Every structure is written in structure tokens, then in C-alpha cells.
Amino acid sequence: MTDRPTLTLSHIGKSFPGVRAIDDVSLDIHPGEVHALLGENGAGKSTLMKILAGMYQPDEGEITLDGARVVMRTPLEAKALGVVLIHQELSLVKELSVAENIYLGDLPRRSLGRVDWKTLYARVGDILKRLKCGFTPDTRVGDLSIANQQMVEIARVLTTTARVVIFDEPTASLTDAEKIVLFDIIRDLKAGGAAIIYISHRMDEIFTLSDRITVLRDGKHSGTLATTETNEDEVTRLMIGRSLDLTRRIEASTPGEVVLDVRGLSCGRLFQDVSFTVHAGEVVGFYGLIGAGRSEIAETLFGLRAPTAGTIRFRGEPVSIASPAHAISLGISLVPESRKEQGLVLELNCRDNITLATIDAMANGPFLSGSREAAVFEKYRERLRIKTPGWRQVVGNLSGGNQQKIVIGKWLATQPKLLILDEPTRGIDIGSKAEIHDLIRELARSGYAIIVISSEMPEVLKVSDRVIGMYHGRLMREFTAEEVTEDKLVQAISGIAEKKAASA
Amino acid sequence: MNRTLRWLSRNPIWGFILLIFVFFSLANPFFFDLQNFENILVQTSTIGLIALGMTLVMINGNIDLSVGGIVALSASLVVDIQGWEVFAGWGDWQLVPAVAAALLAGVALGALNGLIVWWTGVDAFIVTLGAMLGIRGLVFVYTKEQSFYAANFAFSDFGSSNIGPLPTLAVVFLVCALLVHWLLSQTVHGRNTYAVGGNRQAAVNAGIRIGPHMMVNFIILGFLAALAGMTLASQMGASTPTLGQDYELWVITAVVLGGTKLTGGAGNIVGTLGGVLAIGILRNGMNLMQVPAFYVLVILGVILIAVLFLDRQLNRKGQEGYRL
Numbered sequence: 001m002t003d004r005p006t007l008t009l010s011h012i013g014k015s016f017p018g019v020r021a022i023d024d025v026s027l028d029i030h031p032g033e034v035h036a037l038l039g040e041n042g043a044g045k046s047t048l049m050k051i052l053a054g055m056y057q058p059d060e061g062e063i064t065l066d067g068a069r070v071v072m073r074t075p076l077e078a079k080a081l082g083v084v085l086i087h088q089e090l091s092l093v094k095e096l097s098v099a100e101n102i103y104l105g106d107l108p109r110r111s112l113g114r115v116d117w118k119t120l121y122a123r124v125g126d127i128l129k130r131l132k133c134g135f136t137p138d139t140r141v142g143d144l145s146i147a148n149q150q151m152v153e154i155a156r157v158l159t160t161t162a163r164v165v166i167f168d169e170p171t172a173s174l175t176d177a178e179k180i181v182l183f184d185i186i187r188d189l190k191a192g193g194a195a196i197i198y199i200s201h202r203m204d205e206i207f208t209l210s211d212r213i214t215v216l217r218d219g220k221h222s223g224t225l226a227t228t229e230t231n232e233d234e235v236t237r238l239m240i241g242r243s244l245d246l247t248r249r250i251e252a253s254t255p256g257e258v259v260l261d262v263r264g265l266s267c268g269r270l271f272q273d274v275s276f277t278v279h280a281g282e283v284v285g286f287y288g289l290i291g292a293g294r295s296e297i298a299e300t301l302f303g304l305r306a307p308t309a310g311t312i313r314f315r316g317e318p319v320s321i322a323s324p325a326h327a328i329s330l331g332i333s334l335v336p337e338s339r340k341e342q343g344l345v346l347e348l349n350c351r352d353n354i355t356l357a358t359i360d361a362m363a364n365g366p367f368l369s370g371s372r373e374a375a376v377f378e379k380y381r382e383r384l385r386i387k388t389p390g391w392r393q394v395v396g397n398l399s400g401g402n403q404q405k406i407v408i409g410k411w412l413a414t415q416p417k418l419l420i421l422d423e424p425t426r427g428i429d430i431g432s433k434a435e436i437h438d439l440i441r442e443l444a445r446s447g448y449a450i451i452v453i454s455s456e457m458p459e460v461l462k463v464s465d466r467v468i469g470m471y472h473g474r475l476m477r478e479f480t481a482e483e484v485t486e487d488k489l490v491q492a493i494s495g496i497a498e499k500k501a502a503s504a
Numbered sequence: 505m506n507r508t509l510r511w512l513s514r515n516p517i518w519g520f521i522l523l524i525f526v527f528f529s530l531a532n533p534f535f536f537d538l539q540n541f542e543n544i545l546v547q548t549s550t551i552g553l554i555a556l557g558m559t560l561v562m563i564n565g566n567i568d569l570s571v572g573g574i575v576a577l578s579a580s581l582v583v584d585i586q587g588w589e590v591f592a593g594w595g596d597w598q599l600v601p602a603v604a605a606a607l608l609a610g611v612a613l614g615a616l617n618g619l620i621v622w623w624t625g626v627d628a629f630i631v632t633l634g635a636m637l638g639i640r641g642l643v644f645v646y647t648k649e650q651s652f653y654a655a656n657f658a659f660s661d662f663g664s665s666n667i668g669p670l671p672t673l674a675v676v677f678l679v680c681a682l683l684v685h686w687l688l689s690q691t692v693h694g695r696n697t698y699a700v701g702g703n704r705q706a707a708v709n710a711g712i713r714i715g716p717h718m719m720v721n722f723i724i725l726g727f728l729a730a731l732a733g734m735t736l737a738s739q740m741g742a743s744t745p746t747l748g749q750d751y752e753l754w755v756i757t758a759v760v761l762g763g764t765k766l767t768g769g770a771g772n773i774v775g776t777l778g779g780v781l782a783i784g785i786l787r788n789g790m791n792l793m794q795v796p797a798f799y800v801l802v803i804l805g806v807i808l809i810a811v812l813f814l815d816r817q818l819n820r821k822g823q824e825g826y827r828l
Contacts, residue, residue, distance in 0.1 A: 055709070076711030091709045093702035095769045096695065104699055105710030113691045 004067060006031045006195035007052075007083075007164050013060035014047055021047040022058070023219045029164065029195040034186065036206040036227070037199045038239055039216035045199050048216070049166050052197075053085035054078030065163065076105070082163030086153055086170055094142030099124040101141050102155050127158045132181050146291045147174050154182060157189070165189055166197040171205060172290065172455075183209060201456075203232045215239050255279035255465065258316070259418050259449035260301070265310030270296040271473035274310070278418065278449045283440060285464030286453040288493045293473040294453045295337055298420045301451075302334040303327040315417060328357060333411035335404075337422040337453075343407040344395050351377040351391035353406050358413045380409030384439065401432025408439070419443065420451045425459060437463050457486055469493045513818045517761055517778035520811055521785065528789035535792055542671050546739075548784035549677035550575075552777070553732040554755045555762075556684040557725030559776045562759055563688075564718050565701040565768025566621065566628035571729040571755060573639030574613055575748030578606040578733030580647050583743040587655035596658045607730050613639060614726020618719030636752065643745045651744045654737070663738030673735050680728065685773035697721065701768025757804075758783050761811055782807075 005028035014022040022044045029035045039045050050056045052063070054072035062069055065081055072078040078085075092101050099120050100107070108116040108123070124137040133151050141149060150170065157165050167186070171179050186209060190196060200206055206213060207227060215222040215238040223238045260278040265271070271293030278284050286294045299305045301312065303321040312319055314330055321327050327334070336342035344353055355362050355373045362373050377391045384405040388398060395406055404424065411419060421440065425433040440463050444450050454460045460467055467484045469476045469492030476492040512519045529536040554571050561568050582602045585591070591598035613635065620631045654660050665672045688694040699707045700714050707714055737743045762779030764771025783804065790800045 053709075074711070074713075075709050076713070079711050085709075087709060091703070091706040093699045093706050093769070095698055095702040100695055100699075101706075104706065105696075105712045107692045107695055109692055113693055115690060115692055115695060 005029055006066060008064045009048075009052075009061065010064075011061040012048070012051065012058045012063070014051060014056060014058050021219050022051070024061075025216065025219075025221045026061075027214055027221070027224070029197060031193045031195055032190050033212065034190055034196045034198055034210045036210035036213045037197055037216065038201075038206065038213060038235060039222070043216040043239075044219040045216055046168065047219075049085060049168055049197070049199065052078070052083060052164070052166060054083070079106075079160065082161065083166070084157050084160060084162040084164070085166045085168065086157060087168060092141050092149055092152060095140070097138050097140055098128070098135065098144070098152055098155075099137035101152055102127065102137075102159060106159070123159070124155075127155050130158065131155055131185065147178060147289075150174055151178060154185070158185070162189070162194055164195045164197065166199070168199045169201070170198075171200065171202065179205075203235065206235075207232070255282040256447065259314070260451075261313040262301075263311045263313075265297070265300065265312065266308050267296060267300050267305055268308055269473065270305075271470075274475050276468060276475065276478065278451060280417070280449050281444050281447050282465045283444050283450045283452055283463050285460035285467040286451065286470060287455075287457065287460045287467055287489055288470035290455065292470040292493065294470055295422055296473075298334055298422050298451065298453060301327070301418075301420060302332060328414050328416075331415070331417035333357075333414055333416035333419050335407050335411055335419070335421045335424060337426070339400070339403055339407055339426075343410075344403060346396035347394060349392050349394050350381075350386070350388050350398070350406055353395050354380055354409045354413060357410050376413055377409075380405075380412060383412075384409050385435065399432070400428045401435065404428060404432070404436060405439075408436075412443075416448070418449045418451070420453070422453045423455065424452060425454075425456070433459075457489060460489075461486070515763060515775050515778060516814050516818060517763065517775060517782055517811060520807075521778055521782050524782070524785055524789065528785065528792070532789065532792045535789055540788065540792075542674065544781075544784045544788045545674035545677070546671050547788065548780050549673045550732045550736050551751065551754050551758060551783070552677050552780040553680055553728045553735070554725070554751065555758045555776050555780050556680055556773065557721070557728035558755050558759050559762070559764055559771055559773060560684070560688065560697055560721040561628075561718075561725050562756075562764050562766065563697050563701045563768055563771045564721050565704065566718060566722070567632065567756070567766075568614075568617060568628065568635075568722065568725055569632040569752045570613065570617060570635035570639050571725065572748040572751035573636050573643065574610050574726060574729040575733035575736065575751055576643045576743070576745060577613070577639055577646070578610050578730035579737035579743035579747050580643055580652060580745065581609055582606040582659075582734045583652040583654050583737050584647075586659060587652070596656065599656055599659055602659075603734065606734055607727060610726040610728075610730025610733070611723055612726070614723040614729075615719060617726070618722030621722070622715035622719055647743075647745045649745055651742055654741045659738055660741035663735065663741070673739070676731075676735065680731070681773060681777055684724075688773055693717070693720065698769060701765075702770070754783065757808055761808060763815060782811075 007029045009025060009027040012022055012025045025044070025048060037045055037048070047056065051058050054075045054077050057073065063072070064070065065083070070081055072081065072083065093104065096104070102124050103120060108119040110116045121137045128135070128137065131151055131154070133148065133155070135144060135148060141152060144152065150172075154170060170182060174182065186196060186198070198206070198209060210227045212224060212226055213230065213235060214224040215235060217239060225234065257280050258277050259280050262277070263275050265274045274297060276284065286297070288294050296305060300307050301321065303323045303326050312321065314332070319330060321330065321332070340346060345356065351373050354377050358376070362368055362376070374391060380386065381388070386402050386405045386409065388402060395403055398406070424440065425436050428436065437459070440450060440452060452460065452463055461484060465481050467479045467481070467489060469479070469489050471493050477488070479488060534540060554575070558568060558571065582605070585602035585605050586598050591601060617628070617632055617635055620626065621628050624631070662672060667675045688697060696707065696712050696717055699710070699712060700717055704714065733748065736747060758779035759771070759776050760766065760779070761782055762771065762775030762777070764775065786804060786807070787800060790803065795803075
């Protein structure tokens with residue numbers, strides 16, 4: 001590390017309507033340094049990175065690069081200055097090829113504005129070789145797995161001589177082998193003198209890779225530590241403001257009768273030969289990588305997809321679930337993965353959203369009964385502790401946590417026996433998260449059978465009575481709450497257990 | 505053989521063309537005739553020219569409803585200006601300011617559409633819906649609801665002339681098709697057209713300036729629509745203020761038949777060429793068989809839906825298992 005930092009942020013502030021996203025954050029990153037950035041969802045990491053990548057403008061503060069003050073108004077300007085962001089949400093054009101995506105916005109040209117295909121394919125070929133990718137430059141990106149798409153995203157950094165590289169959760173969908181390649185690349189970049197910002201939730205990665213760690217909390221700078229002089233506990237404390245054992249189970253349950261019994265369920269190449277049971281009063285957690293087939297199982301149970309094999313018994317009766325309407329009438333509800341796209345009508349008010357799935361019961365003949373709707377809303381507002389000024393509030397204006405409670409309320413109103421929650425706390429602040437976890441346990445206590453699908457291990461461990469690990473469309477292992485540990489679960493969902501079994 | 509089949513499954517419209525071509529050849533003795541093929545090409549060229557530009561705009565994820573208005577305006581301009589007294593002594597050179605003004609009007613209106621979409625962020629459908637009404641109004645104001653007649657005979661002759669064995673208008677269309685195909689498949693601008701329509705956020709993140717980019721495509725479409733207006737006026741030797749009415753619908757039908765997605769990101773000129781030819785052959789063939797005009801519309805509507813359904817069945821990768 002040299003004395004002059006490559007990149008300095010001083011007193012950066014950024015507000016959105018109603019939210020102070022970044023509040024007086026200062027940060028410096030030196031050449032050849034890997035600087036980890038941590039914080040809960042909503043702590044302001046993504047906003048800060050978007051400011052660095054030229055996608056947002058800070059309201060206050062300044063950015064200096066190599067000692068000179070810079071203003072980056074667009075991603076192109078940031079790129080020209082050598083600041084590159086590897087996006088967490090895949091920022092790829094599915095219809096175009098790998099090579100075209102890697103050089104998007106910067107395609108090599110020949111005369112007359114033609115694309116120089118030869119140069120393009122040669123360069124991309126080299127990059128893919130360096131990344132040990134098993135696909136060719138002319139593959140259509142839409143045909144790649146999510147993990148390979150992530151590698152394409154990463155390959156983009158290698159096209160420029162970047163001064164600052166920002167990795168935003170790059171390993172979220174990678175296998176272990178791919179992770180090792182990625183870490184090698186990061187070390188290469190570091191040796192070449194690049195300044196690297198590494199955002200991740202995974203402590204092990206951060207402690208393996210980083211030189212220093214900066215923690216954000218509620219948009220504020222919570223602390224910067226040298227990696228060698230700290231430990232996971234201290235970092236966690238900075239992150240959430242208190243010491244907390246995130247993996248502790250809340251309580252044990254007393255399961256009742258079998259509500260759902262799935263045998264050998266398959267759906268094309270999405271998932272195969274899946275068998276499990278869920279009892280009344282029990283929470284079963286599904287853990288796995290994106291694309292492991294968890295959401296697809298939920299969609300099949302909810303009648304959105306037609307299974308290609310297997311049987312489903314619901315409350316003892318064999319059923320063939322033909323549609324969501326059929327699922328609802330049986331007593332199955334699905335709180336979907338994406339609240340804003342699949343769960344809510346954002347322009348409608350709280351009351352209208354909560355009664356959306358039970359609208360028939362709200363009517364006298366063709367006429368809706370406003371008072372009956374309001375009564376349903378009040379019931380769930382109280383029970384779920386939804387914080388809103390009143391039922392007239394448009395749900396688009398509520399916080400993520402309260403929006404999620406509205407969705408849960410909507411499905412509880414259908415009086416289900418089985419409640420499936422897909423990523424119930426995605427994008428929700430840590431306070432509401434704990435509340436929703438408590439709520440899930442409370443619902444289990446009152447007799448609901450519950451499936452929770454989550455990509456966050458602490459969440460799965462915290463709320464589940466049993467945990468099922470999935471990998472590539474198959475159930476790998478099932479654990480009871482007593483026997484499950486982080487290690488076992490990681491092995492189950494990354495295919496390590498499978499490899500071991502195969503070599504044994 | 506396998507490659508041909510795969511190509512056809514990606515461009516089902518060409519399979520359909522083959523089908524109707526064989527059908528009309530067998531059903532009507534006047535269909536399979538070189539002169540008739542030339543007719544089809546000329547009849548197709550007007551819609552076809554606009555469809556080339558519309559393909560770019562639609563791959564971008566936009567749409568332009570104002571093309572019919574541009575056709576009428578450019579036709580009126582080119583026919584009117586060549587008769588101006590100022591240019592009376594210019595001989596055939598009087599066509600130069602007329603053609604320039606018509607093309608310029610198309611380019612300017614395309615640029616205006618693009619600018620409004622860029623600066624206001626209002627959906628292109630709304631912007632060009634307004635432009636469609638506005639431009640048509642402008643045409644009525646300009647022409648005082650009158651038809652114009654071409655003063656220069658060379659202008660009218662152009663529409664029925666030949667280059668070698670081929671009608672000039674067909675050649676103009678095919679050359680433009682080649683140029684746009686090349687633009688879309690070989691150039692950086694063409695790649696960016698797919699990127700902007702396929703994933704707008706990704707394009708922004710990659711540093712593509714999508715505002716100016718989309719404007720360029722609107723300008724190309726404006727230019728081609730103006731060109732189409734002129735070829736139409738040349739064929740008739742006149743212009744009427746209602747010229748080009750409903751053209752936006754025919755053009756969009758042809759482009760969609762050719763496999764371009766309404767949501768953007770996918771499509772190509774080979775498909776669009778198929779789309780306009782399919783419509784041209786159907787209209788020509790049914791005309792020869794003396795199917796009443798209104799039935800032709802009904803049949804075309806049914807075929808549009810049928811072909812797109814077929815396309816969905818053939819290309820539903822990744823959608824497996826989802827019930828609707």
C-alpha cells in the first residue's frame with residue numbers, strides 16, 4: 001500500500017424522497033488494496049456504489065481519483081476514468097452473444113462503423129480462457145446458466161485497465177470452483193495495482209480476500225477496520241449495532257398431522273424427483289443457490305406450473321393442482337419472491353391489496369362491500385402490526401417491511417392450511433426482518449404448515465424446524481433443526497456432498 | 505436439410521410464404537407470372553421501405569405511429585414544390601429542391617419524435633400517437649384539403665420506369681433493405697439497437713447513450729417514410745392529403761409477422777422482408793382470385809394471429825411448464 005489513495009470519498013450524502021440513503025460517508029481506497037464493504041440490506045451499500053459508478057449524483061461531498069476531484073455524471077464517464085462496477089443484478093442482454101455483452105457499449109470497430117468481429121472474438125476468447133469458462137464467445141447469453149452469466153459479467157472488468165473495480169456480491173450464484181477462479185482474478189487485479197471494493201455478505205470471503213473492512217449501517221459510516229485486527233463478531237456488531245446470534249433457533253415446535261406430502265415430483269429440467277412432507281405447525285426451510293429449483297417447486301405447488309411426474313397429497317387427499325385459483329380453494333397460498341412484481345398492485349391502497357385474493361367474499365352480488373373490506377384490513381393490520389396511516393394509503397408508499405406484511409395479510413385472508421413464503425425478507429430492513437421471522441414462528445404455532453424459501457442462511461436456520469438443501473433441481477439433504485449447521489448446509493447446496501458421494 | 509428446417513422454425517414467415525406461393529400458383533393461372541411478381545414487388549415497396557425503419561425502432565423497444573402522416577406530408581411536398589414558379593425554368597432540376605424538402609421533412613419529424621421521447625421520457629406510443637394526429641393536421645393545413653398533381657413528367661415516369669429487367673421502385677426497396685440489413689447485423693449501431701431493446705438498464709450501465717441512439721433510429725425511419733411517400737406520389741403522379749392512412753398499422757403488422765418483438769430486443773430484416781412479402785402476396789393473390797376486399801382484411805387478421813401463435817409454439821424455450 002502506498003500513501004496516496006487511488007480513490008477518496010469525502011462526506012458523501014444522498015437522499016431520496018423520504019429516505020436518507022447515504023449520510024456523511026467517507027472512505028479511501030489505496031492501490032493494490034481489497035476493501036470490503038459490508039452492511040445489512042438497506043444500509044446504503046448499493047447506493048454508494050451507484051454513486052461511484054456514475055449512476056447517481058451525490059447531494060453532498062466529493063470524490064477524488066488519484067488526488068484530483070472528479071465528477072462522474074454517467075456510467076460512461078466513470079468507465080472512462082477507470083471505475084468499473086460489476087453488477088449484482090445481472091446487467092446483460094439475453095438476446096446477444098457472450099462476446100457482444102462483454103464489449104457492450106465499447107465494441108471494437110472497423111471502418112464505416114462496422115463491428116470488428118475478428119478482434120472481438122479473439123479478445124473474448126482470451127478472456128474466457130483466463131477465466132476458465134467452458135463456453136464460447138458466440139454463445140447466446142440467454143442460453144447460459146445464471147452462474148455462467150455472472151462470469152460474463154465478471155469478464156467485463158478484464159476488458160479495460162481499471163483503476164477501481166467494484167464487485168457487488170459477485171459470488172451470490174457461483175459454485176466453489178468458479179469462486180476460486182474469481183478470487184485469483186481479484187488477486188491478479190490487486191497485484192496490478194487496482195483498487196478493489198468488494199461487497200459481500202459472506203464473512204469467510206471477506207476475511208479471505210480483504211485488507212480492510214468498512215461497515216455501513218443505516219446509511220452511515222459505522223467503522224473501518226484492518227482485516228487482520230478484527231473478527232467476525234466485531235464486524236457483526238458494527239453491522240447491526242448490537243451483538244446478536246443470528247443463527248439461534250427461536251423455539252421448537254410440536255408438529256401435527258401431515259398437511260403436504262410430495263412424492264417424486266418433477267417438472268422438466270427445472271427440478272427432478274423431489275419428495276418431502278410438511279406438517280401442521282411446522283416450518284420447513286428450503287435453502288439453495290439461485291436456479292436450484294426452489295421457487296419452481298413453490299410455483300408447481302401453487303398451480304402455476306404443471307408437474308411432469310410425481311404425486312402431491314394435500315391433507316391426505318391426492319390432488320392435481322390445476323391453477324392458482326384451485327390452489328387457493330384447496331388452502332395453499334404463495335407469498336411470491338418479488339413483492340413489487342408478483343405480490344402487490346402498487347397503485348392500489350392497502351385495503352384493496354389485502355382483499356385482492358378474497359374479493360369474491362367481499363361482495364354482495366356484484367357490489368363490493370367497503371365496510372367488509374375495511375374490517376378485513378383492520379383485522380390483519382392489528383394481527384401483523386402493519387404500520388400505515390390508514391387503509392387509504394397507496395402501498396407503493398409503504399416501507400418494504402410493511403408491504404411484505406400486506407402480502408402476507410392478503411394470503412392469510414384466504415385462510416390457507418399451507419403457506420409458502422418465497423424470500424420473505426428480501427430487501428427489508430433488519431428490524432422488520434426480525435418482526436417477520438417472529439411472525440412466521442407465530443403462524444406456525446397457531447397451526448399453519450409453512451414452507452420458507454430463502455437464500456439467506458441465517459434466516460433459514462432461524463425460522464425452520466427442518467431444512468432442505470437443494471442443488472441443481474434436486475433435494476440433496478434434509479436436516480432437523482438440531483443437526484443442521486452452516487457447514488453441512490453449504491456442502492449440501494454447492495454439490496460438494498454429491499461429489500464426495502460420487503468419488504466414494 | 506436440418507439447417508433449413510431450423511432456419512424456418514426461427515423465421516416461420518418464410519415457410520408461410522412458401523405455402524401461399526404454392527397455393528396461389530396452383531389456384532390461379534395469372535399468379536405465376538414474371539410480370540405479376542414485379543407487380544407484387546412494386547406494391548410491396550412502399551410499406552416495405554417504412555417497415556425497414558420500423559424494424560429498427562421496434563427492436564429498440566419503441567414504436568412510431570406517425571409514419572402514415574409523414575408519407576402524406578412528403579408526398580404533398582414533393583409534388584407541390586416541383587410546380588413552384590421559382591423553379592419553372594429549372595427543367596428536371598426542379599425535382600432536386602422538391603425531393604430534398606420532402607426527405608428533410610421526414611428526417612426532421614423523425615428527429616422530433618426521437619427528441620421528445622429522449623427528453624421527456626414519455627412512451628414512444630404516446631409521443632408518436634400525438635405526432636400522427638398532428639402531422640396529419642399539418643398536411644390538411646398545408647394542402648388546404650386539395651390534391652396536387654405532378655408538374656414534372658419525369659417524376660411520374662420514375663415510378664413506372666425500369667432498371668434493366670427490374671422496376672426501379674423494387675430496386676430502390678431492395679437496395680434499402682440490404683443497407684438496413686447491413687446496418688443492423690454488421691455495425692456497432694446495429695448491435696446497440698438490440699442491446700437497448702433487450703435490456704435497457706444493461707445498455708445504460710454499459711455506457712450506451714440510449715437517448716441519442718434511439719433518436720438515430722427514429723430519424724432513419726422518418727427518412728424511409730418520406731422516401732416511401734415520394735415513391736407513392738411518383739406512382740400516382742399526384743398526392744392527396746389522405747395518403748398513407750392506416751399505413752402505420754400495415755407496417756407494424758408486417759414487422760410483427762416478420763418476428764420482431766413488440767417489447768423489443770429481437771427481430772431482423774430477413775423476417776421483416778418476409779412479413780411485407782407475405783402481406784403483398786396475400787393481397788395480390790386474393791385480388792387475382794377476386795376475393796372481395798373486406799374478406800381480405802378478415803383473412804389477413806386471422807393469419808396475423810395464426811402466424812404469431814405458431815412462432816410462440818416453435819420458440820417457447822425457457823417457458824416450459826408455465827401455465828397461462
